[in-house]
Amino acid sequence: MRWLNSLTICVVLTLLLGIVGLLADLIAPYDPLNTRMFRGLQPPSNVNLMGTDQLGRDVFSWVIYGIRTSLLVGLSSATIAVAIAVLIGLLSGYRGGIIGNTLMRVADVFLSIPRFMLIIVTVVLLSPRISNIILVIAIFSWPEAARVVRSEVLSIKEREYVMAAKALGSRDLDIMVSEILPNVIPTILSLWTLIIADAILTESALGFLGLSDLNYPSLGVMLMMAKNAIFVGGWWVLLFPSIALVILILVFNSLSDKLIERLSPRLG
Amino acid sequence: MRELTSVFYRLFIRLILLIPVVLAVVTVGFILIKLFPGDPAVLLAGEAASPQYIERVRESYGLDRPIWEQYIRYLEKVMVFDLGYSLSYKRPVLDVILTRLPYTIILAVSGLSIGLILGLLLGIVSAWYRKKLISPIISSVAFIFYSTPVYVLGQFLIYYFAITYRVFPVGGVVTIGVEHSNFYAYILDVLWHLTLPSITLGLVFMASYVKLTRSSFLEVLSSSYFLAARSMGLRTSTLILKHALRNAIIPVVTLAGVQLGMLIGGVIITESMFSWPGIGQLTMEAVSTRDYPLLLGIFIFTSVAVVVINAVVDFIYGVIDPRIKDRW
Amino acid sequence: MIRLKPLLEVRELTVVYKVRDTMKYAVKNVSFTLGEDEVLAIVGESGSGKSTIALSIVGALPENAVVVRGRILFKGVDLLRLRPSERRDINGKEISIIYQDPIAHLNPLRKVRLIFKDLFEDHGVEFNIQKVLELLRKLKVPDPQRVLESYPFQLSGGMAQRVFIALALVLNPKLLIADEPTSALDLTIQAQVVRLLREVRENFRISMIIITHDIGVAASIADRILVMCDGELVEEGSPEEVLLRPKSKYTANLVNSTKTLYEGVMSWVY
Numbered sequence: 002m003r004w005l006n007s008l009t010i011c012v013v014l015t016l017l018l019g020i021v022g023l024l025a026d027l028i029a030p031y032d033p034l035n036t037r038m039f040r041g042l043q044p045p046s047n048v049n050l051m052g053t054d055q056l057g058r059d060v061f062s063w064v065i066y067g068i069r070t071s072l073l074v075g076l077s078s079a080t081i082a083v084a085i086a087v088l089i090g091l092l093s094g095y096r097g098g099i100i101g102n103t104l105m106r107v108a109d110v111f112l113s114i115p116r117f118m119l120i121i122v123t124v125v126l127l128s129p130r131i132s133n134i135i136l137v138i139a140i141f142s143w144p145e146a147a148r149v150v151r152s153e154v155l156s157i158k159e160r161e162y163v164m165a166a167k168a169l170g171s172r173d174l175d176i177m178v179s180e181i182l183p184n185v186i187p188t189i190l191s192l193w194t195l196i197i198a199d200a201i202l203t204e205s206a207l208g209f210l211g212l213s214d215l216n217y218p219s220l221g222v223m224l225m226m227a228k229n230a231i232f233v234g235g236w237w238v239l240l241f242p243s244i245a246l247v248i249l250i251l252v253f254n255s256l257s258d259k260l261i262e263r264l265s266p267r268l269g
Numbered sequence: 270m271r272e273l274t275s276v277f278y279r280l281f282i283r284l285i286l287l288i289p290v291v292l293a294v295v296t297v298g299f300i301l302i303k304l305f306p307g308d309p310a311v312l313l314a315g316e317a318a319s320p321q322y323i324e325r326v327r328e329s330y331g332l333d334r335p336i337w338e339q340y341i342r343y344l345e346k347v348m349v350f351d352l353g354y355s356l357s358y359k360r361p362v363l364d365v366i367l368t369r370l371p372y373t374i375i376l377a378v379s380g381l382s383i384g385l386i387l388g389l390l391l392g393i394v395s396a397w398y399r400k401k402l403i404s405p406i407i408s409s410v411a412f413i414f415y416s417t418p419v420y421v422l423g424q425f426l427i428y429y430f431a432i433t434y435r436v437f438p439v440g441g442v443v444t445i446g447v448e449h450s451n452f453y454a455y456i457l458d459v460l461w462h463l464t465l466p467s468i469t470l471g472l473v474f475m476a477s478y479v480k481l482t483r484s485s486f487l488e489v490l491s492s493s494y495f496l497a498a499r500s501m502g503l504r505t506s507t508l509i510l511k512h513a514l515r516n517a518i519i520p521v522v523t524l525a526g527v528q529l530g531m532l533i534g535g536v537i538i539t540e541s542m543f544s545w546p547g548i549g550q551l552t553m554e555a556v557s558t559r560d561y562p563l564l565l566g567i568f569i570f571t572s573v574a575v576v577v578i579n580a581v582v583d584f585i586y587g588v589i590d591p592r593i594k595d596r597w
Numbered sequence: 598m599i600r601l602k603p604l605l606e607v608r609e610l611t612v613v614y615k616v617r618d619t620m621k622y623a624v625k626n627v628s629f630t631l632g633e634d635e636v637l638a639i640v641g642e643s644g645s646g647k648s649t650i651a652l653s654i655v656g657a658l659p660e661n662a663v664v665v666r667g668r669i670l671f672k673g674v675d676l677l678r679l680r681p682s683e684r685r686d687i688n689g690k691e692i693s694i695i696y697q698d699p700i701a702h703l704n705p706l707r708k709v710r711l712i713f714k715d716l717f718e719d720h721g722v723e724f725n726i727q728k729v730l731e732l733l734r735k736l737k738v739p740d741p742q743r744v745l746e747s748y749p750f751q752l753s754g755g756m757a758q759r760v761f762i763a764l765a766l767v768l769n770p771k772l773l774i775a776d777e778p779t780s781a782l783d784l785t786i787q788a789q790v791v792r793l794l795r796e797v798r799e800n801f802r803i804s805m806i807i808i809t810h811d812i813g814v815a816a817s818i819a820d821r822i823l824v825m826c827d828g829e830l831v832e833e834g835s836p837e838e839v840l841l842r843p844k845s846k847y848t849a850n851l852v853n854s855t856k857t858l859y860e861g862v863m864s865w866v867y
Contacts, residue, residue, distance in 0.1 A: 106293075109290070110290060110293040110294060110297065113290060113294060113572065113575055113576045113579065114294060114297070114568075114571075114572045114575065115531055115533070115571050115572065115575055116531075117537060117538075118537070118552065118567070118568060118571055118572075119568070121537070121552065121556065123301075125556050125564070126301070198416070202418055205418060206418065206420065206538055209420045209538065209541075210537070210538070210541065210553065212556075221420075224420055224421065224424065227424055228424065228542070231424065231427065231428045231432060232432060236428065239424055239425070239428060243421045243424075243425070246418060246421060247413070247416055247417050247418075247421065250416040250417075250418070251412070251413065251416040254412070254415065254416050255412075400660075492701075493696065493698065493701040493702045494701065494702050494703055494704045494705070494749075495704075496657055496696075496702070497696060497702035497703065497761075498704065498715075499657060499688075500655050500657050500688055500689070500693075500694045500696075501688060501689035501693070501715075501716055501719075501764065502684075502685040502686065502687065502688030502689035502690060502716075502719065502720065503685070503689070503715055503716070503719045504685065504719045507715050507718075507719050511707065511711075511715060512704050512707065512715075515706055515707075516704070516705075516706050
């Protein structure tokens with residue numbers, strides 16, 4: 002059963018989670034945002050598979066929608082961040098010069114500032130709408146990714162086939178797209194999944210601190226409820242969202258690792 | 270003697286080079302202020318302030334002047350460490366920050382130390398016994414901890430150790446309403462309260478250290494000089510302690526140094542969870558009370574602190590690793 | 598000629614490497630002897646198994662290598678049957694080895710003096726810094742004091758090679774193995790190292806095994822030459838015998854290609 006390796010399991014899990022997220026409306030039995038639909042703090046039962054929280058919300062439905070929110074935020078912010086990072090990384094790595102160096106300095110400044118603090122400050126400044134959250138996470142994720150892309154580009158730049166293309170007089174843009182880009186793709190994919198994991202972490206952290214968009218159920222919010230629920234024995238409010246969250250993050254972290262392992266020719 | 274002066278010289282250069290970065294960071298702070306929705310004077314004076322006070326604030330910050338004048342004034346204030354006046358505390362922002370800073374530092378240092386020690390130990394074991402079963406087990410466990418958010422791990426710990434088994438307190442720095450007979454009793458109480466939060470932090474950090482230690486150690490073990498040392502018939506203890514460990518630890522300790530800097534920025538979530546009165550909790554307070562001067566002050570303070578700490582870590586690294594010493 | 602009791606006797610050594618799922622023979626059934634105060638050169642191309650023999654003697658084979666058959670008798674004791682701690686006693690003290698690329702083989706973060714100290718102490722000998730200094734001077738190391746206080750990365754290639762040789766000789770071993778001692782160095786330094794090894798041979802009563810792909814180096818220093826090809830021993834003899842009257846086709850080819858190279862260079866020069 003050669004094909005049943007860890008990469009397959011990861012991909013399968015990701016797809017499963019994706020399906021859950023997409024079909025949330027169909028899978029979730031109740032409207033998660035509806036408080037007082039049930040009695041508060043009920044243990045898991047036939048009616049509420051994962052119990053209810055203090056405000057009478059069905060935990061199961063919340064978790065389902067929470068997965069969707071996490072995936073939504075994760076995928077969007079990661080894609081935006083990676084797009085910016087690739088652009089800047091390619092340009093600054095291949096062209097270098099004043100622009101390239103300045104861009105990297107800018108990225109460095111971003112990196113020096115404690116990220117989470119900045120995210121909180123920014124979210125507080127702007128209203129905690131989901132689009133803002135996605136943008137903020139993206140803006141604070143691209144610098145590190147850009148750095149990685151840039152160093153990759155720098156090392157690929159020195160390889161023979163790039164030198165050959167240059168000697169043959171190809172335009173810079175052509176070289177960047179056809180020679181360098183394909184070789185950076187494993188790194189880009191790995192970064193993408195890594196940022197997804199990180200974005201999910203950040204998104205739920207914001208939820209935990211009460212800074213999320215109230216229209217989009219966040220796993221972090223349920224964990225915030227758990228803070229008090231566990232004092233009165235409501236272990237289900239802690240357990241189920243935790244499992245969902247850990248699986249989400251774990252899966253994308255694994256994907257990131259595996260992608261680098263499998264796709265990168267040098268590190269075989 | 271010559272070496273000593275060159276050391277100071279390098280430190281001096283390092284600090285000079287810091288200035289542009291600090292300037293950039295501080296400027297970001299300024300931009301943030303400008304991005305605040307609403308009238309900055311009202312924000313700084315507080316919504317409940319009288320119109321005259323608002324006008325005074327406006328004048329003092331030069332908010333009715335052109336923007337570059339505002340910028341200069343802002344820089345002037347920052348340079349004398351005047352970070353403004355906290356609305357909720359009715360004290361200068363810097364004061365408030367400095368009062369809370371020690372708590373964050375204690376938490377950060379203990380958490381990091383636990384994580385570092387555990388990570389190093391497990392990483393070395395995982396590398397040395399890489400053929401046995403224990404190695405992938407350690408790696409998997411570390412990976413799971415790495416993917417677990419702080420607030421999940423912390424809550425589980427609270428649930429088991431603080432609520433179910435009542436071994437540790439749930440939060441705070443000291444037990445409320447208790448008179449401590451002497452200084453040692455006080456310290457003990459603090460340590461007791463410190464246990465859960467620092468273990469939580471430690472476990473999360475441990476994971477990244479395990480991975481790094483393991484790969485660093487493996488790299489050393491497969492290096493040419495290790496082979497040569499083995500061929501010289503050196504004892505295992507000598508090999509590990511004097512030839513492998515020192516070389517392998519360097520990247521790990523560097524990481525720890527950098528992370529320490531980042532931690533000052535606020536172990537916000539951990540402090541929030543355990544009601545630990547540090548800068549992280551201060552940030553959340555500032556958010557909920559809309560104390561913008563405080564919030565900004567915290568931001569500027571922590572950003573600059575991170576930059577400075579990173580530079581110091583870089584510098585120390587240069588002192589420890591003789592290979593870099595020469596390059597300056 | 599009186600045959601002295603051999604210092605080292607290799608009998609039917611067979612070493613196999615495990616690569617993925619296949620096994621590859623690195624050394625096939627190789628036997629030879631080495632007497633006291635004798636210099637043996639093992640010559641061959643990459644992959645011929647010559648380094649594997651050296652690594653087997655000191656027990657520094659990589660993890661995926663297995664000695665499937667054979668004995669390596671040193672002063673009558675089979676090294677392959679010894680416990681690791683006993684082997685460690687021998688390594689560095691009775692049998693030493695130096696590798697190619699000396700700087701890479703010295704711990705960059707440990708002062709040279711301390712490396713010597715480790716060597717002495719781990720073999721239960723008191724650290725004698727005078728002996729080290731004297732040895733370094735004999736090996737033509739300028740300013741040995743400074744060298745001792747340096748870190749390996751601060752030394753030049755030739756200097757590092759001398760330090761490496763000093764480490765190998767300081768405890769008066771009976772056998773010195775040099776695994777490609779000249780390969781990583783510049784040509785001029787190579788010549789110096791060859792001269793150095795000759796001097797070592799003259800000054801110390803020590804047997805040597807020189808592993809090299811350079812038949813010229815082998816001829817200039819060895820009493821006997823062993824030629825390896827694909828893990829098998831194809832020729833054995835004195836330098837004159839091997840160079841002028843090679844018995845195997847492989848050796849003949851090897852010698853000829855070197856000669857051709859040499860002649861080509863010479864004809865171009867003149």
